[in-house]
Amino acid sequence: MNVIEPTGPRPKRTSPARVGLYAFLAISALFFLAPLYVMVVTSLKTMDEIRGGYILSLPSELTFAAWTKAWSSACTGLNCNGIRVGFFNSVRILVPSVIVSIAVGSLTGYALSFWRVRGADLIFGALMVVAFIPYQIFIYPLVRIFSMAGINQTLFGIVIIHTIFGLPTMTLLFRNYFASLPPELFKAARVDGAGFLQIFRSIMLPMAIPMIVVAVILQVTGIWNDFILGLVFAGRENLPMTVQLNNIVNSTQGERAYNVDMAATMLTALVPLVVYFGSGRWFVRGIAAGAVKG
Amino acid sequence: MERGDVSLNGIKIMFGSVKVLENLDLDVAKSEFLVLLGPSGCGKSTLLNAVAGLIDVKDGQIWIGGRNVTWEEPKDRGIAMVFQSYALYPRMTVRGNMSFGLKVSGTPAAEIARRVEEAAQMLRISDLLDRRPSELSGGQRQRVAIGRALVRKVGVFLFDEPLSNLDAQLRAELRVEIKRLHQQLGATMIYVTHDQIEALTLADRIAVMHGGVIQQLDTPAKIYREPKNRFVASFVGSPAMNFIDGRIEAGATFDGGGLRVPLAGYAFAGNPASGPATLGIRPEHVVTGSDAREGAFDATVELVEPMGADSLVWCRSPGGAAFSMRLPGDTAVRSGDRQRASFPAASLSLFDSTNGKRL
Numbered sequence: 001m002n003v004i005e006p007t008g009p010r011p012k013r014t015s016p017a018r019v020g021l022y023a024f025l026a027i028s029a030l031f032f033l034a035p036l037y038v039m040v041v042t043s044l045k046t047m048d049e050i051r052g053g054y055i056l057s058l059p060s061e062l063t064f065a066a067w068t069k070a071w072s073s074a075c076t077g078l079n080c081n082g083i084r085v086g087f088f089n090s091v092r093i094l095v096p097s098v099i100v101s102i103a104v105g106s107l108t109g110y111a112l113s114f115w116r117v118r119g120a121d122l123i124f125g126a127l128m129v130v131a132f133i134p135y136q137i138f139i140y141p142l143v144r145i146f147s148m149a150g151i152n153q154t155l156f157g158i159v160i161i162h163t164i165f166g167l168p169t170m171t172l173l174f175r176n177y178f179a180s181l182p183p184e185l186f187k188a189a190r191v192d193g194a195g196f197l198q199i200f201r202s203i204m205l206p207m208a209i210p211m212i213v214v215a216v217i218l219q220v221t222g223i224w225n226d227f228i229l230g231l232v233f234a235g236r237e238n239l240p241m242t243v244q245l246n247n248i249v250n251s252t253q254g255e256r257a258y259n260v261d262m263a264a265t266m267l268t269a270l271v272p273l274v275v276y277f278g279s280g281r282w283f284v285r286g287i288a289a290g291a292v293k294g
Numbered sequence: 295m296e297r298g299d300v301s302l303n304g305i306k307i308m309f310g311s312v313k314v315l316e317n318l319d320l321d322v323a324k325s326e327f328l329v330l331l332g333p334s335g336c337g338k339s340t341l342l343n344a345v346a347g348l349i350d351v352k353d354g355q356i357w358i359g360g361r362n363v364t365w366e367e368p369k370d371r372g373i374a375m376v377f378q379s380y381a382l383y384p385r386m387t388v389r390g391n392m393s394f395g396l397k398v399s400g401t402p403a404a405e406i407a408r409r410v411e412e413a414a415q416m417l418r419i420s421d422l423l424d425r426r427p428s429e430l431s432g433g434q435r436q437r438v439a440i441g442r443a444l445v446r447k448v449g450v451f452l453f454d455e456p457l458s459n460l461d462a463q464l465r466a467e468l469r470v471e472i473k474r475l476h477q478q479l480g481a482t483m484i485y486v487t488h489d490q491i492e493a494l495t496l497a498d499r500i501a502v503m504h505g506g507v508i509q510q511l512d513t514p515a516k517i518y519r520e521p522k523n524r525f526v527a528s529f530v531g532s533p534a535m536n537f538i539d540g541r542i543e544a545g546a547t548f549d550g551g552g553l554r555v556p557l558a559g560y561a562f563a564g565n566p567a568s569g570p571a572t573l574g575i576r577p578e579h580v581v582t583g584s585d586a587r588e589g590a591f592d593a594t595v596e597l598v599e600p601m602g603a604d605s606l607v608w609c610r611s612p613g614g615a616a617f618s619m620r621l622p623g624d625t626a627v628r629s630g631d632r633q634r635a636s637f638p639a640a641s642l643s644l645f646d647s648t649n650g651k652r653l
């Protein structure tokens with residue numbers, strides 16, 4: 001009998017299971033890509049061509065008119081300034097909200113993990129309860145409170161709102177990370193004479209950079225995609241891009257401009273997309289850093 | 295350098311409702327090397343953390359350098375601490391780690407640089423100053439951690455099992471280094487370990503702890519030769535002390551394991567009396583072959599463990615009690631042989647069978 005002695009790398013085999021797996025992956029990818037494809041091609045067509053049907057066909061003549069219109073001259077009611085108004089509003093809401101919510105969340109997470117203040121568990125429990133209650137429940141009471149404080153319908157108000165609703169997740173994220181660090185690190189810093197904020201700034205925060213990246217991604221996508229909070233709390237002047245998009249899509253008189261709607265939708269989705277593509281690797285690394293002692 | 299005597303009076307420490315230490319007293323002289331030795335979980339780290347001010351005491355006082363520091367912050371106590379897990383700041387270089395405490399206290403930059411250089415030279419880590427902790431080996435990391443303590447120029451150094459994460463060779467190497475530092479600096483050192491070899495080699499005095507209580511506080515020699523109770527006897531020494539249960543007859547002989555061991559020459563702690571007792575003898579104190587004297591007997595060899603310089607020979611007494619003896623490394627004794635042996639009274643330890651106290 002002829003027996004092959006094993007030597008060197010194990011021979012690779014293509015098993016039916018593997019073929020099936022790849023087929024499944026390919027089909028899933030197609031399933032999710034198809035709508036995106038339709039959106040892209042539709043946004044690049046003229047209305048005449050769209051009326052002809054054939055939603056899957058490529059545009060016969062490429063035109064970016066719908067994109068320009070969506071950006072700068074699509075109408076919401078009587079205003080015809082496009083979706084860019086919403087874009088800049090969203091940026092103005094996003095930047096301070098992300099910074100403040102992460103700053104506050106990391107600080108509370110740090111306080112709850114290292115400084116065993118009395119009632120820390122109670123505070124943490126309360127935060128978790130808040131995280132699991134649908135936030136619609138809080139809207140009316142918060143509107144009343146904000147009105148009384150005179151910050152309802154202001155930029156400041158909406159930043160506070162995003163900070164409050166981001167707090168449970170941010171606190172949990174950072175608390176768990178800091179709790180995974182050896183407590184001796186904290187003790188060593190205390191012997192070295194550093195105080196509460198000094199330890200946080202000089203030692204803990206630099207270590208938590210992977211967590212900060214994760215937090216930024218979560219908060220940017222969450223806040224950018226928010227609709228209801230922006231609608232309720234931001235005020236007429238500061239309506240975020242999602243609300244603006246809704247107004248453009250729903251306020252069309254006469255014929256529905258599918259190409260403009262598609263372009264406006266994609267413009268709105270652009271920021272989270274860029275964040276995902278730009279930081280996917282960091283995101284995974286950050287999640288892993290939380291799991292492994294670092 | 296500051297005065298570095300440490301004094302603990304009636305210390306009590308609770309974790310929630312669990313009492314870890316109670317009414318504990320300990321005095322450490324200036325420039326003394328005191329080792330807290332005990333099994334895991336006996337409260338050594340808790341005690342050290344209390345001295346450092348990282349854990350609050352429930353009751354009692356802590357005095358360092360003639361000052362009552364019971365309620366003071368760690369940084370104000372005149373102590374520095376080295377941890378088992380190194381606890382280096384991962385995002386800072388070695389230099390950053392060593393200078394952090396000085397920066398916090400507002401020391402001038404030139405002075406910081408001078409002290410860091412000096413400490414780095416003492417520990418031979420000068421060429422590592424610009425590296426991150428992740429780029430160092432375990433031994434180098436612990437050197438840096440010691441360096442971080444050195445730059446503080448304090449009177450008292452606290453070590454919490456600093457060598458336990460290192461392999462045997464590095465441990466021996468750093469042990470010598472710490473001993474050398476102690477002689478060089480003349481600072482007080484309180485050193486926690488569960489490793490009795492470390493304790494015996496480093497300490498001026500050892501405090502053996504068990505269950506939150508200091509069992510014996512003495513010089514290494516005294517602890518080794520005259521353990522105060524059975525716990526200390528069994529915890530200190532490797533290979534471990536042999537124990538044989540039996541009776542003391544008329545304060546003159548020990549009967550047990552089929553042996554009659556004469557006790558003339560044993561220094562009884564109190565009045566010798568008859569009663570049940572445990573005999574303890576270290577393997578190297580068993581006298582063998584033609585040197586065997588009063589009460590000599592023939593033991594059956596069961597197992598030989600060669601350990602290089604000497605061999606540990608496991609035997610059984612005529613009455614079936616197991617014990618070990620130490621023979622030269624080139625001994626020809628094999629299992630199954632008969633080996634003549636005697637237990638000299640002067641090197642015995644006798645313990646009360648009921649409470650384990652030395653008789």
Ligand SMILES: Nc1ncnc2c1ncn2[C@@H]1O[C@H](COP(=O)(O)OP(=O)(O)O)[C@@H](O)[C@H]1O
Binds near residue numbers: 314
């Ligand atoms: N933070 C804590 N909370 C509750 N119990 C603790 C805590 N730290 C230590 N203990 C308990 O105190 C006892 C002594 O612990 P420790 O001082 O760390 O022992 P050692 O350093 O001698 O191994 C142990 O029984 C341990 O379980």
Ligand SMILES: [Mg+2]
Binds near residue numbers: 335338339340455
């Ligand atoms: Mg310990």
